[in-house]
Structure formats: structure tokens, C-alpha cells
Amino acid sequence: MLLLLMAELEREKQCVHQQAQRAHQQQYRADGLQKKSDGLYLDNLRLQVQVDRFKRWYYGSRADRLSTTLELGQMLLTFGEEFDSKPINKEDLPPGEKPEEQPRRIRKARGRRNLENFSNLPVQEHVYELSEAERLCPCCGKTRAEIGAEDSWQIEYYPGHFERLHHVRKKYACTSCDAEGENPRIESADKPAAAIDKGLPGPGLLSYITTCKFDMYLPLYRLENHFERQGFRIARSTQSIWCGDVADLLEPLYRRMIKQVLQSHLIATDDTHMPMQAKAGAPADRSSSVGWKDKAARAYMWVYIGDDEHPYNIYDFSTSRNREGPIHFLGDYDQVLLADGYAGYNGVVTGNALVRAGCWLHLKRKFVEAERTAPEIAVAVVESVRALYAVEHAAKAMKTAERLALRKKKSAPIVAALRERLDRWKLELIPKHPMADAVKYALNQWPEMTTFLKDAAVPLDNNASEREMKRVVINRKNSLFVGNERGGRTMAILSSFTSTCRRLSIDPQLYLTQLITNMPVVGPEELDLWLPDIWKMRIEPPPL
Numbered sequence: 001m002l003l004l005l006m007a008e009l010e011r012e013k014q015c016v017h018q019q020a021q022r023a024h025q026q027q028y029r030a031d032g033l034q035k036k037s038d039g040l041y042l043d044n045l046r047l048q049v050q051v052d053r054f055k056r057w058y059y060g061s062r063a064d065r066l067s068t069t070l071e072l073g074q075m076l077l078t079f080g081e082e083f084d085s086k087p088i089n090k091e092d093l094p095p096g097e098k099p100e101e102q103p104r105r106i107r108k109a110r111g112r113r114n115l116e117n118f119s120n121l122p123v124q125e126h127v128y129e130l131s132e133a134e135r136l137c138p139c140c141g142k143t144r145a146e147i148g149a150e151d152s153w154q155i156e157y158y159p160g161h162f163e164r165l166h167h168v169r170k171k172y173a174c175t176s177c178d179a180e181g182e183n184p185r186i187e188s189a190d191k192p193a194a195a196i197d198k199g200l201p202g203p204g205l206l207s208y209i210t211t212c213k214f215d216m217y218l219p220l221y222r223l224e225n226h227f228e229r230q231g232f233r234i235a236r237s238t239q240s241i242w243c244g245d246v247a248d249l250l251e252p253l254y255r256r257m258i259k260q261v262l263q264s265h266l267i268a269t270d271d272t273h274m275p276m277q278a279k280a281g282a283p284a285d286r287s288s289s290v291g292w293k294d295k296a297a298r299a300y301m302w303v304y305i306g307d308d309e310h311p312y313n314i315y316d317f318s319t320s321r322n323r324e325g326p327i328h329f330l331g332d333y334d335q336v337l338l339a340d341g342y343a344g345y346n347g348v349v350t351g352n353a354l355v356r357a358g359c360w361l362h363l364k365r366k367f368v369e370a371e372r373t374a375p376e377i378a379v380a381v382v383e384s385v386r387a388l389y390a391v392e393h394a395a396k397a398m399k400t401a402e403r404l405a406l407r408k409k410k411s412a413p414i415v416a417a418l419r420e421r422l423d424r425w426k427l428e429l430i431p432k433h434p435m436a437d438a439v440k441y442a443l444n445q446w447p448e449m450t451t452f453l454k455d456a457a458v459p460l461d462n463n464a465s466e467r468e469m470k471r472v473v474i475n476r477k478n479s480l481f482v483g484n485e486r487g488g489r490t491m492a493i494l495s496s497f498t499s500t501c502r503r504l505s506i507d508p509q510l511y512l513t514q515l516i517t518n519m520p521v522v523g524p525e526e527l528d529l530w531l532p533d534i535w536k537m538r539i540e541p542p543p544l
Contacts, residue, residue: 042432045373049434053369066371066382121155162232165202167191193520196245206246207512209239214491215498215508217471219479240487247490249519254314254493256527257500261306261314262331266357266457268305268338269345270465271321272472273298275481276488296481299488303468303499304329307457311533313468313499317488323347336455338462341445355455358448359462360385366438374435377425381442384418392460404456412453419446468499500532511535 135143169188178184195203212218218226220236227234247254261267275296302316302325318325323344330337330348338357339345349356364385371378391410395403422439429436442449452458472495482488497515501508515530528534 038430042430042434045434048372049370052372066368066375066378115155118153118155124156159230161230162227192517195249195516195520196242199242199245201242203513203516206242206516207509209242210246210494210512211498211509213239213243214471214475214494215502217474217478240483243494244486244490246516247493249516250493250497252524253515253519253527253530254496257312257496257531258314258329260310260531261304261312262333264307264310264335266307266336266338266455267330267333268462268465269303269326270340270462270469271300271302271325271342272469272476273321274301274317274472274476274488274491275299276319276485277481277483299482299485300325301469301472301488301492302326302329303465303472305464305468311500311503312531313496313503315468315472315492315495315499317482317485317492319485319488327351336451336458338458338465340462341441341448355451356448357451357455357458358445359460360388360449361461361463363442363445363449366441367435370434370438373433374429377435377439380421381418381438384414387414388460400456407453407456415450415453471495471499497532504532504536506532506536 130144132143137144169191171186171188173184173186175184195201195206201209209220209223212223213220220239223239224234224236276299278295278297297319298321299317299319300321302318304314304316306312306314316325316329318328321344323346326345327348330352332352333348334352334354336355336357337345337349338359340359340362345356348354364382367378367381388411391406391414395406398406422442425439426436426443429439452460475491475495482491497512498508500506501511511532514535518530522530529538
């Protein structure tokens with residue numbers, strides 16, 4: 001009986017051990033399935049974020065706006081409150097209040113719009129009269145007298161045209177000396193120096209091609225067709241060579257503008273890719289948007305925006321996106337650099353010990369892109385950024401010291417509260433969660449994001465340089481790529497002048513025409529007189 005009991009006890013122990021093993025295996029499988037489920041869930045969130053980003057790029061608005069029901073509900077709530085507060089009928093007005101005291105909706109008048117500078121256009125008058133036969137009265141046959149006239153206006157456009165300028169340089173010689181068998185002292189009359197030595201294009205034609213290409217983003221093959229419709233065909237290859245010659249002519253002034261920008265207290269910078277035609281056997285740009293990816297090499301265009309005291313927009317072309325580009329351009333610059341979170345700026349920041357400022361709209365964009373994965377966090381961050389911009393709007397017209405004091409008073413508490421939330425969200429979120437990436441980006445860029453609280457000259461965002469990058473993007477869509485490094489340098493130089501003209505509200509064609517006309521005879525000591533802002537002051541003196 002004792003042996004039987006001991007055997008039964010052993011069997012029970014084995015059963016308990018087997019049950020424990022089965023439970024452990026089931027728990028292990030459950031943990032594995034849970035991990036797999038969590039991984040699939042995170043992968044699904046990441047894919048959803050990518051799909052939303054691509055949809056926004058191709059079909060949606062470019063602005064970084066939330067699309068959750070929380071923002072929509074808030075908009076509907078605000079609209080309902082405003083709608084309920086407005087009276088519908090006259091009987092709904094408070095007693096003693098007149099209907100005309102209520103704000104009324106202003107309707108735009110339909111029909112002709114008022115055009116600016118209409119009265120400044122030259123006038124060509126056309127008078128229409130009845131013939132002698134039409135003036136006879138159909139009743140009595142006598143001639144009707146003129147009693148007035150009806151006036152109407154119309155705007156007409158006459159296309160430009162080409163002209164040949166025939167330069168004839170008269171030669172003079174001393175006939176008396178020639179008769180004596182001596183040197184006749186032959187001398188020719190001077191003519192204006194040409195932008196291109198022995199070249200056919202005049203300054204007006206060169207400035208027009210430059211403006212169309214780098215200010216209106218027209219590719220040269222369209223200009224070729226445009227000129228052909230006007231009766232004179234100029235091959236796109238010829239136009240390309242002329243643009244390079246203009247860049248060579250203006251390069252000394254371009255270098256002078258670079259020196260001026262490097263004296264700025266704050267420089268805003270950004271970059272984008274600009275495909276370059278690949279050489280035979282060179283690695284191709286597989287991420288290029290052009291149709292022939294195997295013929296385009298990766299290259300980049302950088303922009304550097306000077307402050308208000310040095311109002312120049314400078315473009316720089318490079319064949320790589322490494323830190324050598326900013327290091328080469330900035331040199332020993334040691335002030336404030338406003339840029340996004342690209343790590344290529346770290347080398348110049350560390351080497352020059354300059355201050356780096358961040359962009360709050362880049363931070364906001366990270367949370368908007370991951371909005372669907374954690375809507376409450378996205379809404380909280382967006383509301384904080386809006387509050388910061390409200391403070392900036394109120395401080396727009398203030399002086400530097402007043403703006404900095406207002407930032408420390410109102411913006412600093414908003415920034416501190418947001419930092420506490422970011423630290424809390426970092427602990428709550430799974431490390432691989434898409435919203436955790438946005439939180440990590442914000443915390444990593446936090447020293448740069450808070451630079452504006454110490455320097456009133458630093459804006460909240462880097463929109464100034466991003467707007468200038470749109471010029472490159474539009475040109476890239478129309479022209480697809482540059483032919484070689486010389487073409488990229490030409491684009492950088494001429495885009496710098498057209499972009500600066502737009503910044504200063506200067507007519508680029510007028511400025512470039514005068515610049516191309518005079519640059520062949522301008523000495524190094526006179527370059528500053530032809531900087532865009534100084535040229536504008538010379539032709540348009542500031543009001544007293």
C-alpha cells in the first residue's frame with residue numbers, strides 16, 4: 001500500500017510538472033503572439049503615417065493642418081456659437097437697436113474689376129464717327145449734329161519684337177601725315193562695351209532670357225518656341241551658353257553679395273536636390289523624379305538668406321549633401337544659423353562655435369504627420385505652437401528689447417509646459433511608436449527650438465529659406481535637371497539676383513538690363529554701387 005501511494009504521488013507530481021510546462025509553453029506562445037501583434041500594430045501605424053504623408057503630398061493641402069475629428073468638432077462648435085449669436089430676422093434684434101447698427105455681410109460687386117496702374121498706361125485714342133451718308137436724318141433728310149460721345153476703355157497687349165542694332169564705328173586718319181609717308185594716326189570711335197565679347201545678344205535680350213528662365217521658371221525650349229513665334233528663332237543651346245556668359249559677367253558682384261551675407265547676425269539656410277545630367281558610367285540618382293532616372297546624378301542647391309541689414313538671397317550649388325557644402329560657404333561665420341534638423345550642419349556649428357536656431361514648423365509637421373496614431377498629443381502640440389505664433393503676431397511691430405521681454409513673459413511658460421508634456425509622453429509611448437519619433441525629434445532639437453527666447457532676431461520658423469527653395473523646385477519641375485556643374489553654378493548665380501530682386505520688390509529685367517550694360521566697365525571699387533538694395537536707393541530715393 002505504501003509503494004502504491006508513493007507511485008501515485010509520483011504520478012501526481014509528474015502531472016503537475018507537465019501542466020506547469022504546458023502553461024509555461026502557452027504563456028510563451030501568448031507572449032510571442034502579443035509581441036507579434038504589437039509589432040504588426042506598430043508597422044500598421046507607420047505605414048498609415050507614410051500613406052497619409054504621400055496622400056498629402058499628391059492630393060492634399062501643403063499646409064500642416066490637423067485632420068482629426070477633434071479639430072473639426074472645435075470648428076463646428078465655434079461656428080455654431082457665432083451663428084447662434086447673430087440675429088436672423090429684424091424681430092430678433094434687441095429692443096431699441098436699429099437694424100443698420102448690426103454688422104452686415106459685404107457682397108462683392110460683380111462685373112469689371114479695378115485693375116492697378118490702369119491710369120498709368122499710355123493711351124491710344126480711337127474715334128468712331130458716322131459717315132456723311134449715315135448722318136442724314138431718315139425723317140427730313142438733313143444732316144444730324146454731334147451732341148456728345150460715349151467713352152469706353154479696353155486694355156490691349158502688343159507682343160515684343162526683335163530689332164537689329166547696326167553699330168558703325170567711324171575711322172579717322174590724318175591725310176596730311178599719310179601723304180608725307182608718316183603714321184596716319186588712325187583712330188576709331190568707341191562704342192559701348194558688350195556683355196559678351198563679339199557676341200550678338202544685347203543687354204535687353206540677355207536680361208529677358210535670364211528673367212524668364214530664373215524668375216518665371218520657363219525652360220529654354222519654351223523660350224525657343226516663343227521667340228520663333230515672334231519671327232526669330234534662338235536655339236536653346238545658344239541661350240544656355242548666353243546664360244553662362246551672363247553668370248561669368250556677374251560673378252564678381254555675386255561674390256560681393258556673399259561677403260555681405262556672411263556679415264549678417266542671422267543666416268537662414270535650407271537645401272533641396274537638383275538633379276544633374278550624369279556622365280557615362282557615373283552612378284545614377286535612383287530617387288530622382290525625372291523620367292530617365294539612369295541619366296540624372298544627385299546634386300543639391302543650397303540657399304542662404306541674409307538679415308534685413310544685408311538683404312541678399314544667395315544660392316550655392318554642390319554635387320553632394322555632406323557637411324562640406326555649408327562649411328565651404330560659411331567659412332569662419334560665427335553668428336546665428338537658422339536651419340532644420342539636418343545633421344550636416346553639426347560640423348560647421350561645432351567648428352565655428354556658432355549658435356544654431358531651430359524651426360517650430362518642422363517640429364509641428366512631425367506631430368501632424370503622426371496625428372492619426374495619437375490625435376490628443378498632436379492637438380496639444382499644435383495648440384502650443386499656435387499660442388507661440390499668437391505672441392509673435394502681437395510682438396511683430398515691437399522693438400527688439402520689447403519683443404524679447406514679451407517672449408520671456410508669454411512664450412517661455414508655453415515652452416516650459418510643452419517640455420513637461422514631451423517628457424511625460426516619452427515615458428508613456430512605446431519607443432517604436434510613430435508619435436514617439438516626433439517626441440524624440442522635439443527633445444533632440446530642444447536647445448535649437450528655445451534659441452528664440454534668448455535672441456529677439458531669431459524667428460519661430462525657417463519659412464523664409466523654404467519659400468526660396470520653391471523657386472528651385474518649380475525650376476526643377478520645368479527644366480528637370482542641369483547639364484553639368486557649370487550649369488548648376490550658372491543657376492545659382494542668376495537665381496541669387498532674381499530672388500534678391502523679388503525680395504526687394506525690384507523689376508529683375510530692368511535691374512539686369514542696366515547691370516549687364518554697365519558691368520563690363522565697372523571696376524572693383526564700384527561694385528557696391530550695383531548691389532541690388534543700393535541700386536534701388538539710387539533710382540528710387542527713399543521718401544523724406
